[in-house]
Amino acid sequence: MTGACEILATRFHPASAPDYVPVPHLRDLQLSRLQAVVWRAYRNVELFRSRLRQRGLDPDDIRSLEDLARLPFTVKADLRDTYPFGLFASPLQDVVRLHASSGTTGKPIVVAYTQEDVNVWTSVMVRTFAACGLGKGDIIQNAYGYGLFTGGLGAHYGAEGLGATVIPMSGGNTDRQIMVLKDFGVTAICSTPSYFLHLAERAAELGVDLRELPLRAGVFGAEPWTESMRRHLEEAAGIQAYDIYGLSEIIGPGVASECACQAGLHIFEDHFYPEIVDPATGEPLPDGEEGELVLTTLSKQAMPIIRYRTRDITSFITEPCPCGRTIRRIRRIGRRSDDMFIIRGINVFPSQIETALLAVEGTLPHYQIVLTRQKGLDEMEVQVEVTPEVFSDKIGALEQLQARLLGSIEQVVGLRAHVRLVAPHTIQRSEGKAKRVVDRRSE
């Protein structure tokens, strides 16, 4: 592991230089950028200015990086409430690009970029791909959705900036994706992990063995996934599967990325300053403790965001990374504080259900959690697709499987669920993000 790490770390892309800056220099740079961005937001964004004034604060009160904790948080609702352009710090004529998130509840959120912002975004995506061991000569199939979603264009500019050959596939049309993967000699693919799982499954149905193709890397992000899912994808496709992290509110993909060591994600913290806070109190937590990731954009012009509550739960890894990067690492994000649902007073994360299913079946089957209310009581049903590996011609064997899944869930979550075995391909497949929880309790 360490050996492979050292070898891969020697393949160095010049754009990655900021990943290796000595820490004191990095902190100096962060502080001067932080002071500038706080001034910029204060001058140009009404919401931020009024919140600072309410607290009797002035941008000049930021004298150290620790002072950042005195500033108010920004939450998703702030972006929605100021729809569409209320948080912009640049005149619209300087904005060269707008993206928007598909709002599942009400209005979407809109994010803006100046030309300089697009350049920064490209540079952090170049650093992402370089950290995943890719470079000139690679053929990258970009299966993130193009359009208002930041994933597609973010990865596209980064891959071009890297000097690789880009195939702008966008999401969906899986059979065609597989054809291109095969015929164009693709060496790396970017998509959500759940879409690649779907693609790998479909390839197997079509009799295409992904392991025999030149494909050697997957750059996966935009949703939480597990270590076992990584092993599954790596084995099924004969690739290295890397986890990358980002969010539109901050910039899009390119906030953090794994390196060859695949042990935590390096945050490109010269542009995005990370804090870990207690999700309940908002208080900063000591390094290494698990909490909610809070991010501040240090160099964004069109839409500076100060102390954004990501709702993603993680922690800093305090040991230095064998790859030699000095920028900090966070543990891969297994869950979101808002993915959590509460049933009969118990907090449950979908990742816990995944752990329980994996413990029984060895690989992760497609599943969905359905919450209902029957006679005033909350019920949790976990629907699990039957795979050829676990299917048997004997009823007893399937009933046993059902009982083992049920026992495993009860052990992990501490709650009795109902387990329903369903036919393959009956749980809706996501072309984008996986929908793991269906809550029908208010119906």
Add this chain to the structure above:
Amino acid sequence: MKIHQLSLFLENRPGAAAEPVRLLAAQGVNIRTLMLADTSEFGILRLIVSDWRKADALLTAAGFVVNVTEVLAVEVADRPGGLAEVIEAFENTPINIEYMYAFTFGRQDKAVLIFRFDKPDEAIARLREAGLNLVESVEVYGGLAG
């Protein structure tokens, strides 16, 4: 000697069993016999067909989970005690009968039953020892003569 039986996972909902049966019919695969085992939530459709390899490929391609198991077709005398003779042959042996069902067609004074044993090879030896007749697979797939 051993017969290849296909088993399919079905959800317990209206029309679930019709889909695979229609698919096989459209592709000219003859269903020799079938048996549905079910619980309140799901079922297992067990099929013996004229061309199990083709059926397996068709059903798998259509997205069904298919399991291929080896079963035996045993001739049973069509009179009181006929079935008891077969079952008795396995008493006090380490061979278990997992399940069984009747074949759609019999011949003359014999019925044909499909048996799923946990140890099919040992079961064949035991059946021969007990003087019981196994129906050849060709006959089962192609239709019974006579």
